[in-house]
Amino acid sequence: MAFNPKSEYTIVPTEIGIKDFFEYKEDYVTRPPYQRKVVWNKKKKQALMDSLFRRYYIPKLVIREVRLSEDRAVSEIVDGQQRITTVQDFFDNQYPLPKSLEDVSKELPGKYYKDLDTDVRKFIDKSLKYQADVIKNIDNPSSAEHQIIATEIFWRLQQGETLNYMEIAHAQLSSLSRNFIVKYSDDLTFDYNKYTPIDANPDKMDFFSLLNVENDRMKHLQFMARFLLIENANGYTDLSDKKIAEFIDNEKINEGIGNYSFENKPIAQNVIKNLKLFYKIFEDDPMLDENNGIKEFSVEYFIISIYMLVRHIRENYVINEGVNNIIKDFVYDFHLRWKTYDEATDTDLLTFSNRRQQGEHDLETRDIILRQLFFQYLKNNNFELIEKDNNRAFSELERIIIYRKGKGLCQQCLREGKPENESKVSWSNYQADHVLPHSKGGKTIIENGELLCSYHNLSKGNKL
Numbered sequence: 248m249a250f251n252p253k254s255e256y257t258i259v260p261t262e263i264g265i266k267d268f269f270e271y272k273e274d275y276v277t278r279p280p281y282q283r284k285v286v287w288n289k290k291k292k293q294a295l296m297d298s299l300f301r302r303y304y305i306p307k308l309v310i311r312e313v314r315l316s317e318d319r320a321v322s323e324i325v326d327g328q329q330r331i332t333t334v335q336d337f338f339d340n341q342y343p344l345p346k347s348l349e350d351v352s353k354e355l356p357g358k359y360y361k362d363l364d365t366d367v368r369k370f371i372d373k374s375l376k377y378q379a380d381v382i383k384n385i386d387n388p389s390s391a392e393h394q395i396i397a398t399e400i401f402w403r404l405q406q407g408e409t410l411n412y413m414e415i416a417h418a419q420l421s422s423l424s425r426n427f428i429v430k431y432s433d434d435l436t437f438d439y440n441k442y443t444p445i446d447a448n449p450d451k452m453d454f455f456s457l458l459n460v461e462n463d464r465m466k467h468l469q470f471m472a473r474f475l476l477i478e479n480a481n482g483y484t485d486l487s488d489k490k491i492a493e494f495i496d497n498e499k500i501n502e503g504i505g506n507y508s509f510e511n512k513p514i515a516q517n518v519i520k521n522l523k524l525f526y527k528i529f530e531d532d533p534m535l536d537e538n539n540g541i542k543e544f545s546v547e548y549f550i551i552s553i554y555m556l557v558r559h560i561r562e563n564y565v566i567n568e569g570v571n572n573i574i575k576d577f578v579y580d581f582h583l584r585w586k587t588y589d590e591a592t593d594t595d596l597l598t599f600s601n602r603r604q605q606g607e608h609d610l611e612t613r614d615i616i617l618r619q620l621f622f623q624y625l626k627n628n629n630f631e632l633i634e635k636d637n638n639r640a641f642s643e644l645e646r647i648i649i650y651r652k653g654k655g656l657c658q659q660c661l662r663e664g665k666p667e668n669e670s671k672v673s674w675s676n677y678q679a680d681h682v683l684p685h686s687k688g689g690k691t692i693i694e695n696g697e698l699l700c701s702y703h704n705l706s707k708g709n710k711l
Contacts, residue, residue: 255396259381266372268331269338276323277331278444280437281398281418292333293345299375308379311397314386315442326404388442391421391501412488413465416495421503425495427510432471434462439505454522457529459540478514486605521558528571543582548603555614565633565688577624633688641679645693649679653698678704
């Protein structure tokens with residue numbers, strides 16, 4: 248028998264009137280979760296309209312049928328996002344026809360769709376069509392296998408437009424680390440339940456508003472990935488593009504699509520805490536507005552180095568408003584020195600600048616220099632940090648003593664006036680709590696411990 252490998256899907260050629268993409272927008276997912284939102288400028292849109300009017304060759308759209316239920320399906324645009332949004336915008340009167348159509352009809356240039364004569368609108372509505380290939384039989388939106396095939400088709404169609412490694416990683420929908428990165432650092436999001444793109448992301452961390460770095464080629468996602476690598480290694484590590492790609496690829500699981508469980512991992516929680524502190528330190532900078540980040544935060548290796556400093560301080564010292572202010576003052580002072588230093592005399596800043604790559608030793612060298620200069624800055628300004636007690640958890644013996652001292656009763660329940668029979672706490676539900684919170688410098692010693700029920704321990708948090 249002839250050699251004939253089985254196809255993973257079927258392709259059905261069809262044609263679709265361009266007006267359908269405007270009239271029935273809800274039927275078309277123009278930005279699948281593995282794609283970025285890209286917007287053509289007016290010149291490119293008008294050039295496409297010129298080609299449509301002249302019936303010039305336009306590459307086929309590639310559409311994947313996605314079945315949401317037994318009786319409902321949507322068309323996912325694997326290739327052709329801009330060709331579709333261009334005609335949608337034209338019917339929405341967002342730009343006029345180009346001057347180049349003057350030789351077709353002098354009535355066309357500069358006209359918006361609403362201003363065209365009835366016969367011209369009828370020609371556009373009924374005669375102008377896109378050719379398309381509809382891919383069938385890979386239509387399960389929850390299937391990692393089907394999504395992988397769809398993204399493979401997308402990648403292969405983009406061979407003429409080189410995707411950077413982060414854009415390729417962005418399409419790894421079944422990767423748990425990818426999902427965390429996209430959720431907390433991308434401008435856009437995707438509703439997998441409704442299977443529709445959302446052109447806003449309420450979960451994006453405020454930290455990224457501090458950066459004077461655009462996210463057009465996923466630079467914010469790249470920052471988040473590097474912060475995760477640092478936490479994963481608990482310090483210095485190789486932050487190269489290759490390591491990011493490996494980290495995202497290694498977190499792929501069969502049930503990964505739309506799965507955000509990675510955010511519960513300690514490394515993810517640490518990144519979130521560090522970035523919240525980073526933002527809190529600089530949130531009042533007068534330079535910040537809707538269009539501008541802080542100009543000092545324009546260079547990647549400088550930003551990563553400041554992250555390392557903030558991370559170290561949060562882990563080892565008590566944080567308060569005074570600490571936040573001294574960090575902020577130091578960063579601005581250091582940035583000024585970094586931008587104006589004399590190479591002949593300032594060897595620290597020369598070394599810092601020469602170690603701008605993302606290798607493990609580069610990261611370590613920059614961090615040592617920055618940390619040394621920070622603590623020298625504290626000394627010069629007569630400022631002392633309060634060290635945290637590195638022993639955060641009470642020992643078994645200490646827990647027993649604290650439980651016996653409290654006579655098995657939640658101390659906060661008693662303070663609230665509850666009778667002893669309602670304040671009893673079994674050993675299995677008992678929490679040994681720091682009276683002065685560990686995060687505020689409280690030591691892990693018996694004198695700073697008390698018995699709380701799990702409810703009061705959780706509700707207290709780091710409050711006094």
